[in-house]
Amino acid sequence: MNSLKILLALLLLAGTTACQNTKKATKKSSADTADKSELEELYWDRIESSRTSFTKADVKFMTGMIAHHAQALVISRLAPENEASPKIQRLAARIINAQQDEIKSMQQWLRDRDQPVPNIEIRGLNLMIELNGEPYTMYKKMRGVLSQQKIEELAAAKGSDFDKLFLKYMIEHHAGAVYMVENLFDTDGAAQDDQAYRLASNIQVDQRTEIERMQQMLDQLTKSG
Template sequence: MSRFRASRAVPGVVVALAMVLVGSCTATRDSGRAESGSAPVVLPGAPGDRPRAASSSEIAELGDGKSEPSRAERRYVRMMIPHHRQALTMTDMAPERAKHPRVRGLAGRIGGAQRAEIGMMRGWLKRSGLRSKPDQSVDEQHRRMMGMATEEQLARLEASSGTEFDRLFLRLMTRHHEGAVTMAVDLLEKGTGPQVRSMAKDVMATQRDEIAVMEDLLTEIG
């Protein structure tokens, strides 16, 4: 049985912090060193690793956030925010309702990662001079395409507890994650700038890993 493989995916907060620091960093001299008085671009390491200074190639990959966002980028970020917010609605139910400790632990990790990613996406919209559209902009048809739960499914989840909650949570969250992966793949196929590409790749890696964990848990719970 597989365990949660956090080391396989770079947490969304790593990309978020890196992009924030890139946006505040001044231009560097030809020697590659930052001008006197400017802060270095620091990349937090994977779990257990120490933070390190980013190389010039890594800084270039993150980009400066000044390029004009494409329609696909704007749509992806604006739709992924309410998608993530629904995931938080579900994970916030777990501490009081879940029976299996691994379900509670996984819900906590998902919630922490997706809160950080929401902050990253809102920051990208702000730096791009864009507003985040309200959740109502995601209609029912798109919610189904994105793997989002219906209001009835959320009400059923909220009313459940113990093993019943665990099973329903894992099934709904697996479908939810599959929708997010589909959205990320679709964006990457259309082409995107480095910042949103980093976000989409992180969603793909993290959520595919979590899908595997949830499938294992469903088998274990029975």
């Protein structure tokens, strides 16, 4: 009889302990869920806040850089058809891939903030950009943007002559983009939006890295004649 009582007591204790553990686990799970919900809410609040904390300088930068990048596509597309060396063709392909992606990101940034989005159309050597249904030509005055005469000069070059001219003009073009980022960062209140800051920073780092690489390539080509 005593053994039965002891067994019942042990079973009761085990059940009570299990019940308490279940309650603790439930409370912990609920707390974890609440924490995750709060973090998720903070995240989306931050995203929403960033979409309203931009400045005119941010919008101007995105609009201008889209056009600036678009001309780099015009230039880079010449490499395969102008008998560029394999190294230059690979460089041009990387520029196209990177800047196409950045153009899409900047267009989406503008779209998310209900700002006018530039539409790009490339026809051979001609770049046409529309903003609010009107031709957008202000980009032609930006630092690093090539004149149509220079683009036509590049289009007429072949082989090693093309390689040298491509590097020379693309270094100039990239330097203009770096200047645009520096100008943005020097503007009071600009680039406070996380997305704008990351986009501009990535462009700055990538273009500076490519300038160094292209300068080395150009120096080698110049030495070899």
